[in-house]
Amino acid sequence: xxxxxxxxxxxITETGxxxxxxxxxxxxxSYMFWYRQDLGHxxxxxxxxxxxxxxxxxxxxxGYVVSRSKTENFPxxxxxATRSQTSVYFCASSVPRDRRYEQYFGPGTRxxxx
Amino acid sequence: xxxxTQSQPEMSVQEAETVTLSCTYDTSENxxxxxxxKQPPSRQMILVIRQEAYKQQNATENRFSVxxxxxxxxxxxxxxxxxxxxxxxxxxxxxxxxxxxxxxGKLIFGQGTELSVKP
Numbered sequence: 049x050x051x052x053x054x055x056x057x058x059x060i061t062e063t064g065x066x067x068x069x070x071x072x073x074x075x076x077x078s079y080m081f082w083y084r085q086d087l088g089h090x091x092x093x094x095x096x097x098x099x100x101x102x103x104x105x106x107x108x109x110x111g112y113v114v115s116r117s118k119t120e121n122f123p124x125x126x127x128x129a130t131r132s133q134t135s136v137y138f139c140a141s142s143v144p145r146d147r148r149y150e151q152y153f154g155p156g157t158r159x160x161x162x
Numbered sequence: 163x164x165x166x167t168q169s170q171p172e173m174s175v176q177e178a179e180t181v182t183l184s185c186t187y188d189t190s191e192n193x194x195x196x197x198x199x200k201q202p203p204s205r206q207m208i209l210v211i212r213q214e215a216y217k218q219q220n221a222t223e224n225r226f227s228v229x230x231x232x233x234x235x236x237x238x239x240x241x242x243x244x245x246x247x248x249x250x251x252x253x254x255x256x257x258x259x260x261x262x263x264x265x266x267g268k269l270i271f272g273q274g275t276e277l278s279v280k281p
Contacts, residue, residue: 090271
């Protein structure tokens, strides 16, 4: 039972480069989310998706692009990475009509932009 | 817009003692959910406890309990009989109830409280 996985776990990239963070879940959860974690800010929502081909912006979407062609995958792309995007990125998923409203988080990707 | 505030960046407690982590939030919504998530050094986010705003009874999960004060918009977490494995960052989070067809929710997190349990 793999659950929710993220790749890579660690990434170092240079300013201006494009980088894609992958998220894959095996539960067929319809909702998926991307958060970034920074000191002093907790986790902030970047983008979320209600189903395949349905995405919407969260609190801090600028500089990021998402797609969701398949239910199980939700990649996050930084089109031109900036130092301010150095962060830990978490993917999460949740079950429709789950009365617990619990979100299940991946292990995170630590991204450093130099 | 909703906001969540955790005013204690760091706390420490002796093993087997009780500690309370504070959380306040601001919202004009009447129907919502509140959560405490734990993030140990492994970085994995783990749900500790959940509270529905329409329930007056405080939620409990084994050694973890909350004090939910809706009028005061306060949601504190009490950890009893603290264990070394409780050492972690703790996040308070808010989710608005999106109505009858709510299919999932956007979480708004506080800044976190780093808890150290000392032997």
